[in-house]
Amino acid sequence: xxxxxxxxxxxxxxxxxxxxxxxxxxxxxxxxxxxxxxxxxxxxxxxxxxxxxxxxxxxxxxxxxxxxxxxxxxxxxxxxxxxxxxxxxxxxxxxxxxxxxxxxxxxxxxxxxxxxxxxxxxxxxxxxxxxxxxxxxxxxxxxxxxxxxxxxxxxxxxxxxxxxxx
Ligand SMILES: Cc1cc2nc3c(=O)[nH]c(=O)nc-3n(C[C@H](O)[C@H](O)[C@H](O)COP(=O)(O)O)c2cc1C
Numbered sequence: 001x002x003x004x005x006x007x008x009x010x011x012x013x014x015x016x017x018x019x020x021x022x023x024x025x026x027x028x029x030x031x032x033x034x035x036x037x038x039x040x041x042x043x044x045x046x047x048x049x050x051x052x053x054x055x056x057x058x059x060x061x062x063x064x065x066x067x068x069x070x071x072x073x074x075x076x077x078x079x080x081x082x083x084x085x086x087x088x089x090x091x092x093x094x095x096x097x098x099x100x101x102x103x104x105x106x107x108x109x110x111x112x113x114x115x116x117x118x119x120x121x122x123x124x125x126x127x128x129x130x131x132x133x134x135x136x137x138x139x140x141x142x143x144x145x146x147x148x149x150x151x152x153x154x155x156x157x158x159x160x161x162x163x164x165x166x
Contacts, residue, residue, distance in 0.1 A: 002047075002075065003058040013050050017071035022047070025077040029084065036085035044078045051079070051126055052088075056096045058161060059119065062139075063103035067114040076118060082125040095128040098161050100154070104140035111137060132160050 002015045020043045030039045038044060051057070061072055068076065082089055099119060103111045112135045123130055134157045136150060146154070 001060040017075060022074045022078060024074055025080050031081040032084035036081050036088050038081050047075060058098045060100045063101055063111060076122050079122055079125060089125060089127050092127040096131040097123050097128045098131055099133045102136045102139040107137040
């Protein structure tokens with residue numbers, strides 16, 4: 001899930017990535033020769049616009065095989081457009097990114113390393129700084145319930161996101 005907020009109208013846009021029609025990047029590099037125009041026409045055009053105009057991005061994700069689920073990874077991969085068109089990046093307002101990730105398995109080394117490293121690489125391409133992160137582990141044994149301490153952590157995290165930079 002990605003949540004993009006716009007500085008102009010305080011609008012918040014929510015993308016449930018599993019519901020998005022975003023094709024896989026084919027590395028055709030057309031965007032490099034075509035001023036950032038991607039040849040694939042799908043929901044990514046709207047997502048590009050929201051990434052460009054947002055001031056804050058929140059990534060909410062489960063950990064799948066120590067990485068992002070494929071629906072979110074497809075969106076990240078299509079951001080190769082920004083990497084291939086650095087002139088656009090230079091015009092983007094500085095953004096803040098937040099990530100809330102849950103790993104269903106018990107804690108293990110590098111449970112969140114893959115997603116964080118992938119995300120940081122993306123953020124470099126869109127003039128975005130990772131402002132805060134919140135990771136929960138072992139969520140598959142929570143019996144569908146986050147206890148009050150964890151809900152408090154989520155509340156603090158959300159407050160940080162909506163008050164920072166205002
Ligand atoms: C395909 C798949 C791969 C998963 N891989 C991992 C993993 O590598 N590490 C981990 O901690 N949890 C893993 N899990 C557990 C998910 O992180 C966990 O079930 C998650 O909380 C599900 O999120 P949801 O409640 O939004 O569906 C995996 C789950 C699925 C379905």
